[in-house]
Amino acid sequence: MSATNLNWRAIAAIYRFEMARFFRTAGQSLATPVITTSLYFVVFGAAIGGRMGEIDGVGYGAFIVPGLIMLSVLTESLNNAAFGIYFPRWTGTSYELLSAPVSPFEIVSGYVGAAATKSVILGLVILATASLFVPIQILHPLWMIGFLALTALSFCLFGFITGIWAQSWEQLQVIPMLVITPLTFLGGAFYSIDMLPGVWKTVALFNPIVYLVSGFRWAFYGNADVAVGISLAATLGFLVACLGVVWWIFRTGYRLKP
């Protein structure tokens, strides 16, 4: 498959179609996370944060910013991509996708690309909102963008998988509600895992979200719970695993093509 063989118009059509939905509901899409983030700052930054000392030399309000961004980016990536592919399956319009001269790569590029774009926009909006509450420094801006994009991409792929797996709206919510949200809260979004007692610190290292939050926080403040190289490797590993599952889905037609 070469770039000239790709059905670029199809990728653009899917991408534009999905982005149009995002912009049509931009108020809801952006207002909710902005309000939620603001509330986190009121509660954790002002009410609780004032009583907490600095963590690794960073004020608590600023410390939680990378974790808060990750929290929203992870859940929104998952939700956007899952909804993006589940909705045409639910309405029955996926017949057009399956009957069009479009390769799996192009389908995934369109849906996941649009969902990841939305998540990155959201992450940047939350960052801008947070900067109104606390002073933020970004020591490694390129790494910050890189981690943000990689995380958005890999969780959008994960969302795409759940959108294909789900057979009801309830199932669509299972992974974000029962898996991702708890893992994110336990993944060091609001604390450093160094603050956990010995055993729990070891347990936390089995949580993949720890590596994402740690790497992202390192890009901001230069401090990390785990080495940045390991964070990057874990994120890339997750990305590759998701790509593998997506490849298998299209190869077997799982829940798309009986």
Add this chain to the structure above:
Amino acid sequence: MRPILELDGLTKTYASGLQALKPTTLAIREGEIFALLGPNGAGKTTLIGLICGLLRPSGGVVRVAGLDIVEDYRRARSLIGLVPQELATEMFETPFAAMNFSRGLFGRPPDHALVERLLRELSLWDKRKDRIQTLSGGMKRRVMIAKALAHEPRLLFLDEPTAGVDVELRRDMWALVRRLRDTGVTVILTTHYIEEAEEMADRIGVIDKGRLILVEDKATLMRKLGSKQLTVQLQERLEAVPEALARWRLTLKDDGHALEYRFDTQAEENGIPALLRQLHELGIGLKDLATEQSSLEDIFVSLTRKAA
């Protein structure tokens, strides 16, 4: 001339073991209207799904304009348009946006003039900026047709195109299908409405229990399998069919006031002159005579019964 569509041993068996389509071989001529008739669950939608890429074939080959739908799926699929049976549209979009999306999916550049022409032809131009969810069922069906035509396919599949639409819209659809055929588009439609096939099709395929029972020109099919019926209205009531008329196997109808005679249109002699002579000799007076050709529906019922 090479057929626009060739099926060679196409078959589908689901994971459950159900063989929804037995090995099927078929060639569709370019520019014809082909009607696929069959009862519910006969395999019509499975056949279309296999050709259009919605289902994975268990065996066999499909070629569109000579292009293998697996090996050369991009070029093959770009020639096909599909209007599925279920009303499935992007409900929050406008017809205009939905058509542009379809055109893009098929790798075609934007062409607002074409989109406008199609929307006007389908009486949707005034609704182009309305959300599809606000349109009536008939309009949604037309949006689906417009989307299927947005990339200018050479082969159009209409799966039960007039299911659940009113009579007027059905007539409009038929007119549209004829116009498409006039522009060179090959149309394959499945239908429950025998009159639809009778009205429009050039050729007819009958499928039952996953097996393509028959493929025939409509006119030939009607001629070959059709029977005619002669109804003789009598001046006086008969109690029973006279013994002398036994060879015609007549049925007494209308409380003894009519005789019904069924005859084969293909037979060298239909027996009518002899019957009329015999009636005259028996002194049975005639009031009126009427003949009626069996419809495609009768033929279809007879074929599917035979297959059962």
